Amino acid sequence: xxxxxxxxxxxxxxxxxxxxxxxxxxxxxxxxxxxxxxxxxxxxxxxxxxxxxxxxxxxxxxxxxxxxxxxxxxxxxxxxxxxxxxxxxxxxxxxxxxxxxxxxxxxxxxxxxxxxxxxxxxxxxxxxxxxxxxxxxxxxxxxxxx
Numbered sequence: 001x002x003x004x005x006x007x008x009x010x011x012x013x014x015x016x017x018x019x020x021x022x023x024x025x026x027x028x029x030x031x032x033x034x035x036x037x038x039x040x041x042x043x044x045x046x047x048x049x050x051x052x053x054x055x056x057x058x059x060x061x062x063x064x065x066x067x068x069x070x071x072x073x074x075x076x077x078x079x080x081x082x083x084x085x086x087x088x089x090x091x092x093x094x095x096x097x098x099x100x101x102x103x104x105x106x107x108x109x110x111x112x113x114x115x116x117x118x119x120x121x122x123x124x125x126x127x128x129x130x131x132x133x134x135x136x137x138x139x140x141x142x143x144x145x146x
Contacts, residue, residue, distance in 0.1 A: 002100045005045040005058075008033055012047050012055020020083035036060065044104045048084075048093050057084035059097040061105065061113075068114045070136025077105030079115035082127075098131050 005013050008030060017029050024032075036043035045060040060080045068076040079101060084093045098113075105113050115133060117124035125135070 001049050001051075002046050002096055003049060005033075005047060006037070008037065010047060011053070012049070013045065013058060016047065016055055016058040016083050016085075017060075017081070019085070020081055041108065044101065046097055046100045046104075048097055050088075055085075056088040057093045057097055058082070059101050061101045063105075063108055063110060064114075068112075069116075069139065071112045071114050073111045075108075075110055077101065077108065077110040077113045079113060094127055095131055 003010075008014075013033065014026070014029055017033070018024070018026070021029070033045075036045055041063070043060070043062050045058065047055050048057045050056055059082045062078050062080050063075045064078045065075045067074070068078060079098070082094060082097060084097075102113055113133075115128060117128065119138060119140075129135070
């Protein structure tokens with residue numbers, strides 16, 4: 001069952017975020033989650049639960065008004081993060097989460113759903129392709145200390 005996140009105490013949301021982004025502290029996660037909850041026109045987050053109420057996966061998205069690589073419209077819904085527990089993968093959960101994100105994006109005036117993945121994250125690339133995403137470009141970022 002897909003459920004929108006409406007509270008910092010949403011069962012499983014923090015745990016799933018921590019699994020996806022383990023280098024982020026609990027306080028950092030909670031601050032970002034609070035920001036998302038305070039801006040429901042800009043951010044959405046959903047958790048998928050099994051029949052026993054166990055959180056299996058989550059998705060977070062944002063409406064972006066700035067240019068998003070590879071897109072042709074604005075605003076664009078951007079998939080900020082998606083994670084499915086390893087034991088629950090390959091059962092259609094990511095597809096259900098993306099479908100909920102697509103519906104939310106359409107309701108918020110978006111014509112495109114964009115995403116990104118690290119260049120070495122071939123597992124994420126395969127998941128995106130299996131969910132109907134098309135690769136639009138590859139980018140290498142640079143920096144120079146001043």
